Amino acid sequence: MNNRAELRSLIETANQTVLKTFQDSRPVWFDVRPAIEALPGMTRDTILHAGPPIEWSRMCEPQRSGVICAALFEGLADSESEAVAKIEAGDICLAPCHEHGAVGGMAGITSASSALAMVRDEASGAVGCSQLYQGPRGQLRSRDDYDREAARQWRWLAEVLGPVLQAAVRASGGIDVKHITAKALQMGDECHNRNSAASALLLMEILPWALRARMDPASLRDSLAYLTGAEQFSLCVSMAAAKATADAASGVPHSTIVTTLSRNGTDFGIRVSGLGDTWFTAPANEVDGLLFSAEWNADDTVPDMGDSAIMETVGLGGHVQAAAPVLQQFVGGSFQRAVQLTEEMRQITVGALQDYRIPNLDFAPAPAATDIRHVVRTGTTPIIDTAIAHRKGGVIGAGQTRAPLDCFKKALRAFFDTYVPATEP
Amino acid sequence: MRDLKTQVDQANEEALRIVLSGRPVLVDVRPAIDVVPGMSRNTILHSAPPIEWRDMCGPHRNGVLGAILWEGLADTPADAEAMIENGDVLIEPCHHHDTVGAGTGITSASTPMLVVENTAHGNRAFSCLSEGGGLELLKWGCYDQKIADHLSWQAEVLGPTLKSAIEAVGGVDVKNIISKAVQMGDECHNRSIAANSLFFREIAVALLDTASDRKTLIDSVTFLTEADQFFLHGIMAAAKSMLNPAAGTEFSTMVTAMARNGVEFGIRVAGLGDTWFTAPANHVEGLFFRSEWGPDDAAPDLGDSSITETIGLGGFIQAAAPSVQSYVGGSMQQAIDNTREMATVCIGANPEFPIPALDFSGAPVGIDIRKVVKTQTAPLIDTAITHRDKGLIGAGQVRTPLACFEQALKAFARQYATS
Amino acid sequence: MNEPKQALLSADLKVINIGLELFADSLAAQAVDVVRVDWKPPLELEPELERILDDLL
Numbered sequence: 001m002n003n004r005a006e007l008r009s010l011i012e013t014a015n016q017t018v019l020k021t022f023q024d025s026r027p028v029w030f031d032v033r034p035a036i037e038a039l040p041g042m043t044r045d046t047i048l049h050a051g052p053p054i055e056w057s058r059m060c061e062p063q064r065s066g067v068i069c070a071a072l073f074e075g076l077a078d079s080e081s082e083a084v085a086k087i088e089a090g091d092i093c094l095a096p097c098h099e100h101g102a103v104g105g106m107a108g109i110t111s112a113s114s115a116l117a118m119v120r121d122e123a124s125g126a127v128g129c130s131q132l133y134q135g136p137r138g139q140l141r142s143r144d145d146y147d148r149e150a151a152r153q154w155r156w157l158a159e160v161l162g163p164v165l166q167a168a169v170r171a172s173g174g175i176d177v178k179h180i181t182a183k184a185l186q187m188g189d190e191c192h193n194r195n196s197a198a199s200a201l202l203l204m205e206i207l208p209w210a211l212r213a214r215m216d217p218a219s220l221r222d223s224l225a226y227l228t229g230a231e232q233f234s235l236c237v238s239m240a241a242a243k244a245t246a247d248a249a250s251g252v253p254h255s256t257i258v259t260t261l262s263r264n265g266t267d268f269g270i271r272v273s274g275l276g277d278t279w280f281t282a283p284a285n286e287v288d289g290l291l292f293s294a295e296w297n298a299d300d301t302v303p304d305m306g307d308s309a310i311m312e313t314v315g316l317g318g319h320v321q322a323a324a325p326v327l328q329q330f331v332g333g334s335f336q337r338a339v340q341l342t343e344e345m346r347q348i349t350v351g352a353l354q355d356y357r358i359p360n361l362d363f364a365p366a367p368a369a370t371d372i373r374h375v376v377r378t379g380t381t382p383i384i385d386t387a388i389a390h391r392k393g394g395v396i397g398a399g400q401t402r403a404p405l406d407c408f409k410k411a412l413r414a415f416f417d418t419y420v421p422a423t424e425p
Numbered sequence: 426m427r428d429l430k431t432q433v434d435q436a437n438e439e440a441l442r443i444v445l446s447g448r449p450v451l452v453d454v455r456p457a458i459d460v461v462p463g464m465s466r467n468t469i470l471h472s473a474p475p476i477e478w479r480d481m482c483g484p485h486r487n488g489v490l491g492a493i494l495w496e497g498l499a500d501t502p503a504d505a506e507a508m509i510e511n512g513d514v515l516i517e518p519c520h521h522h523d524t525v526g527a528g529t530g531i532t533s534a535s536t537p538m539l540v541v542e543n544t545a546h547g548n549r550a551f552s553c554l555s556e557g558g559g560l561e562l563l564k565w566g567c568y569d570q571k572i573a574d575h576l577s578w579q580a581e582v583l584g585p586t587l588k589s590a591i592e593a594v595g596g597v598d599v600k601n602i603i604s605k606a607v608q609m610g611d612e613c614h615n616r617s618i619a620a621n622s623l624f625f626r627e628i629a630v631a632l633l634d635t636a637s638d639r640k641t642l643i644d645s646v647t648f649l650t651e652a653d654q655f656f657l658h659g660i661m662a663a664a665k666s667m668l669n670p671a672a673g674t675e676f677s678t679m680v681t682a683m684a685r686n687g688v689e690f691g692i693r694v695a696g697l698g699d700t701w702f703t704a705p706a707n708h709v710e711g712l713f714f715r716s717e718w719g720p721d722d723a724a725p726d727l728g729d730s731s732i733t734e735t736i737g738l739g740g741f742i743q744a745a746a747p748s749v750q751s752y753v754g755g756s757m758q759q760a761i762d763n764t765r766e767m768a769t770v771c772i773g774a775n776p777e778f779p780i781p782a783l784d785f786s787g788a789p790v791g792i793d794i795r796k797v798v799k800t801q802t803a804p805l806i807d808t809a810i811t812h813r814d815k816g817l818i819g820a821g822q823v824r825t826p827l828a829c830f831e832q833a834l835k836a837f838a839r840q841y842a843t844s
Numbered sequence: 845m846n847e848p849k850q851a852l853l854s855a856d857l858k859v860i861n862i863g864l865e866l867f868a869d870s871l872a873a874q875a876v877d878v879v880r881v882d883w884k885p886p887l888e889l890e891p892e893l894e895r896i897l898d899d900l901l
Contacts, residue, residue, distance in 0.1 A: 004899045011900060186748050187619050188609040188781065197609050200622035204650040207629065211643050221633055228626045256900070325781035326608050335782050359610065359747035360782055362756050373901040376893055409893060416896045 007254070007419060011274075011373075014255035018273050019351040019369040021249040022314055026122040027177040027241030032166035034158065036112040038129050039100045043112070045076055048097040050108025050307040051264025052279040056087050056094060060265030060302045062393045066109035067094065073154055074111045098260055099277070102129040103243045103307035105235065106389055107265070114154075115162030119177055119240040121248050128243025130236040130307075132157050132165070156222075164223040168210035175205050177241040178355060180234070181316070185366075186359050190324035191238050192308060192317030193385035193398055198234035203227050235308065242310040249273055256415060257350065258370040261313045261382060261403055265305035265389065270407045272372055275414055282406035287388045289399010290330045296396045302389045304401045309384045315353050315368025318383035318400065319345045323358045327385060330399045335360075341383050342367065348374040348382070372415065375408040429676075429841060433696075433795070436676035437772045440695045441791040443671040444679075444736065445775060446545050449663030451597040453540035454554070454588040456580065457532055460540055461522050461551050465515065467498060467508075472530030472729045473518035473684035474691030474701040478509050482687030482724045483814040484566025488529035489516060491568025495576055496533045520682055520693075523669065524551040525661045525729035528564040528811060529687075536576075537584030541599060541662035543670065550666035552659070554579050554587070557652035559817075560714065566815035578644075586645045589635035590628040597627050599663035600777065602656070603738070607778045607788070612746035613660050614730060614739030615807040615820055621656040625649050661729065664736035671695050678837060679772060680792040683735045683804070683825065687727035687811065690826050694794055694833050697840065704828035709810045711821010712752040724813040726823050731806045737775050737790030740805035740822055741767040745780045745788075749807055752820045757782070763805055764789065770796040770804060794837070797830040 035042050042048075047070045049063050059067070068083045076092055077083035086092045097104045104110050108131070116129040169175060180201045187197030206227075210220060227233055250259045255273035262269050267281040284303035291297070311317035321327070322342040325335045342358065345367040352365035375381055381403040388397035457464050464470075469492045471485050481489070493505035493514060508514045519526040526532050530553075538551040556575060561567040563576060591597060602623045609619035629646075636642035649655060672681045677695035684691055691701040706725035713719060733739040743749060743760035750760050761782065767789045768774070774787030792804055803824040810819035889897075 008900060183618075186610050196605075197619060197622070200619075200626055203629070204622060204625060208643065208647045208650055211633075211639075211646060221630065224633055225630050228629050325784075329785075334784050360757055362747070363751075373897060376889065377897050377901060379889070412893060412896055412900075416900070420899070 010254040011256055014252050014274060015257050015350050015369065015371060018249045018252050018255045018257040018259075021124060022245060022368050023351070023353055023355070024123045025178070025245040025248065025314075027119045027128075027244055028122050028174040029117060029119045029169055029177050029237050029240070030174045031118040032115055032132075032162050032169060033118060034112065034162070035102070035110055035114045035116050035129075038116045038118055039102055041100050043093065044074070045091065046093045046095060046112070047071060047074075048095055048100055048102060048104065048108065048110040049264060050097060050104045050106065050305060051262045052267050052269025052281050053096050053099075054264050054266055058266055060305065061391050062302060062305065062389050063107045063109070063265055065393055066107040069151075070109050070111040073151055074113060096262070097307055098262055101127060101243070101247065102131070103239045103310050104131050105239065105308045106306045106387060106395065107393075108307050113158050115158050115165075117165070117237050117240045119237065119244050121241075121244040124244075124248035126244045126248035128240040128245070128247060130240035130243065132161060132236050160219045161223050161226060164210060164215050164219050165206070167213040167215055168206045171213045172206070172209040175202070175237075177237060180205065181238060181241070182355055182357070184234070185320060185323045185356055188324055188326055190317055190320045190327065190385060192235070192311040193327050193330070193387070194324045195234045195238070196231045198238065199227075199231050202234045202237065238316070239308055239310050242314040242316070245314050246310060251276055254419060256372045258313060258372060258382075261309035261384065262307050263304040263309065265302040268304060268404050268407055270403065270411060272411050272415065275411060275418060278414065280407045280411040280414065282404040282410070285401045285404055287386055287397070287399045287401040288331055289388055289397050291388065291397035293396070296390065300390050300396065302391050304384070304386060305389050306386065308386060309382075309403075312382050312384050313370070315349070315356065315366045318385045319349070319368065320356070320358055320366045321383065321385070322360050325360070344380055345383065347378050348380050350374075372408045372411045375405070376412050379405060381405050381408065432676045433678055436674055436696060437679050437791065437793060440671040440674040440677040440679040441772045443546070443674065444667050444791065445773075445777070447543045447600070447667030447670065448545040449541045449599040449666045450544050451539055451591055451599055451659050451663075452542045454537055454584045454591060455540060456534065456584070457524075457536045457538050457551070457553075458534035460538055460549075461524055461532070463522050464534060466496070466534045467513060468515045468517060468534065469493065470517055470519040470522060470524060470526060470530060470532040472526050472528070472686055472727060473520040473682070474686055474689055474703050475518050475521075476686045476688060478516060480688060482727065484529045484724055484727060484811050485531075485687055487566040487568060487815045488531035488563055491563050491566075491572070492531045492533040494568065495563075495573050496535060518684070518686075519729055520684055522551070523549065523665065525665045525684075525732045526553060527555075527658060527661060527730045528562075528728045528809065528817075529566050530729050531563050535580050537580050539659050539662050541659065541666045542596075543666035546670040548666060548669050550662045550669060552662035552665070554584060555652060555655045555658045557648060557655065561816055565811055565817045582641055583645055583648060586632065586636050586641055587628070590631035593631035593635050594628055597624060597659075599659055602627075603660060603663070604777050607738075607742060607745045608781055610746050610748055612739050612742045612749055612807060614657070614733040615749045615752065615809070616746050617657045617660060618653045620660060621653055624656045624659065657730065660738070661732050664732040664738070667736055668732070673698060676841060678794045678834070680735055680794060683731040683792075683806070684729045685726040685731065687724045690726060690829060692794075692825075692829050692833060694837065697833060697836055700836065702829040702833040702836065704826035704832070707823050707826060709808055709819070709821045709823040710753060711810055711819050713810065713819040715818070718812070718818040722812055722818060724811045726806070726808060727811050728808065730808060734804055734806050735792065737771065737778065737788040740807045741771075741790070742778065742780055742788045743805075743807070744782050747782075753822050766802060767805060769800055770802050794830045794833050797827065798834050801827060803827050803830075
């Protein structure tokens with residue numbers, strides 16, 4: 001049992017290292033660039049998607065239609081049937097955002113020309129990227145709604161908003177994302193399903209620089225009009241920041257801390273710091289929440305989807321539920337329930353983030369660094385705030401879900417197999 | 426007596442209905458002389474209640490002198506003082522001109538004013554533009570060339586720029602901003618950062634569209650994005666515009682104004698017309714921003730900003746803004762207890778300002794002088810702490826004196842019990 | 845503003861990461877449109893996982 005005690009000690013040390021990486025992370029938004037320039041390993045014929053890897057045949061409908069739209073948009077195919085044929089032949093490569101230093105909300109479809117927010121963790125040097133938030137008219141992932149307007153919107157993000165933000169962010173010398181996140185937590189955001197405060201703060205940080213950058217006036221006005229209406233805009237920046245943090249925390253031998261929580265609408269996948277790039281998956285859960293219209297029902301929804309659970313991975317979103325009691329309205333909850341959920345997350349995390357405080361809990365720090373051992377032992381999985389997608393694309397609701405326990409069980413078994421020699425009993 | 430009780434209850438319901446039905450919209454920014462009723466070139470307004478020049482606190486005296494110099498009515502402080510003593514300058518409370526002023530509330534003819542129209546009742550109320558952050562502002566009784574230049578920039582550049590933007594968007598719905606801000610950690614008195622960001626978001630595109638030139642645009646945007654508490658003055662004018670139509674409601678014991686001049690605390694009551702009921706202002710407990718400052722340096726409670734509590738914001742909804750507890754070393758539980766305590770002196774709740782941490786129960790609103798006296802519960806006010814000479818030195822909270830409520834209740838009895 | 849809860853929600857409806865214009869008309873129906881999908885807490889842990897945890901935790 002000495003070996004076991006030694007292993008436990010190694011795990012504790014490794015987990016503290018990972019926790020410290022989370023705590024010390026200093027994400028700064030420093031650039032906006034097209035995916036082909038920003039992402040390692042990106043190619044013209046690669047299309048990235050949210051969640052763990054998945055074969056074309058098992059992809060949920062919103063991701064399939066999003067991939068086809070992207071293929072057409074990038075000129076990789078001239079028709080839907082040609083796109084499908086090229087995908088099936090492997091001429092168009094599909095890969096998870098997460099494996100290319102990126103994260104993507106909802107379907108997460110990201111192709112070569114997608115404009116990406118780039119955030120660097122100044123403490124570790126790690127960079128995370130996220131596609132820019134897709135505005136109200138962005139229905140690219142909805143097969144039925146797909147039309148020229150969607151392509152126009154996609155092009156607009158790449159050709160108008162992207163360059164404006166690029167100029168502003170470069171002129172600013174970098175926007176301190178940690179500072180904005182900390183302030184937003186005092187303003188009712190949990191930084192996943194609610195981003196009203198962070199988006200407003202970000203706008204106020206960026207605009208003076210955008211004005212000084214002498215942009216084309218029409219592009220500037222268009223971008224400003226968009227940003228003043230986009231209450232979720234900051235999420236893409238927050239996600240890129242979280243990705244940088246999580247990647248910095250990856251690959252620490254012996255650590256049982258989760259460094260990826262992600263979903264593709266079919267599977268939920270996690271990665272664990274001490275287990276490298278291996279994904280551990282289980283069927284994604286449905287999302288408990290509110291649909292925005294009576295025209296939809298549970299049959300219209302896809303299971304949990306998107307890389308946005310990177311927020312919970314680093315201790316925000318569902319973990320700081322108590323900071324955003326407004327969101328309880330999506331799930332018929334209460335302030336007390338929100339408080340309980342945050343306290344529950346403390347049971348499966350190994351520490352807390354001193355820079356991210358929850359005013360409603362007397363400024364208690366956010367619980368962070370989810371330990372697969374605690375998850376399996378308690379049966380409590382991370383709670384995830386998230387949107388609800390329609391099977392044919394588009395967001396139709398919002399609410400909460402849980403990560404499936406099976407991912408954590410598989411990871412724990414793999415951890416045992418990796419770190420406990422087979423010869424031992 | 427039973428009939429009178431019923432009459433009072435009904436009058437209070439009516440007074441509160443008038444307040445809650447208000448729809449304050451920020452419609453304009455104009456110099457005080459153009460819009461404030463009864464304003465003249467040689468009038469200086471200050472935070473209420475009324476007070477004689479010789480009795481004024483330091484920040485008020487210094488602020489009045491500063492405003493006289495800024496307006497060019499006098500060249501030196503000594504000349505300014507002589508003018509006051511000769512009666513060549515009129516000194517009156519903001520509240521007597523449908524105006525509210527934070528801190529010293531110093532408002533003069535050229536001061537750029539936020540014009541808030543209560544579109545449900547057709548009345549207007551006013552508050553000066555915030556000078557932004559900083560410990561040394563005219564708002565806190567400070568005056569020097571730098572402050573004068575900034576005031577002039579606000580009057581000549583920022584005011585007209587805001588006016589154009591506000592007109593371009595067809596007015597800004599202040600109630601909607603307050604409602605959202607209360608969901609975002611503002612109690613809208615000591616903290617209005619969310620309201621400020623929401624206001625900025627509403628006018629940002631219009632600023633770009635209407636600003637006269639590039640420098641004006643950059644300077645104005647830079648100021649507005651850095652002035653965290655800028656919109657407090659808009660909220661105050663909105664509160665005043667909502668409360669004014671309820672003033673004069675016969676038989677009502679609802680408070681329609683609470684204000685402090687650094688010497689006295691005063692209230693007005695709906696059923697008692699324009700009469701101020703006053704008592705010595707209390708000292709504010711809280712956090713001093715520098716270690717060299719302490720309670721001995723502070724002026725008593727000062728400013729019209731307690732109009733926010735009068736409308737059920739600020740100290741009445743601390744549960745919505747736990748961050749503000751950091752000034753007083755409080756806790757979330759204390760904030761919740763304080764909000765619940767304020768509900769015991771109020772006529773009703775405001776469903777348009779729901780408090781998330783109280784599962785969206787409405788903010789307590791409509792202070793009933795009967796309940797204050799009966800429970801001996803003094804309303805709680807979040808507020809700044811001003812140095813007794815001049816300057817902002819801290820922030821915290823303070824209770825109103827009870828004596829002014831007791832006087833008002835006696836006056837109410839004299840007026841109505843025998844009728 | 846007449847229905848503050850709706851006003852709140854309408855702000856939150858933009859929550860979302862992609863997509864759809866939100867339909868003001870549909871907001872009125874929201875209160876009855878709650879879709880609940882229960883997740884169930886796990887039951888007993890398999891002995892193998894218990895053993896692993898005893899070693900690692």
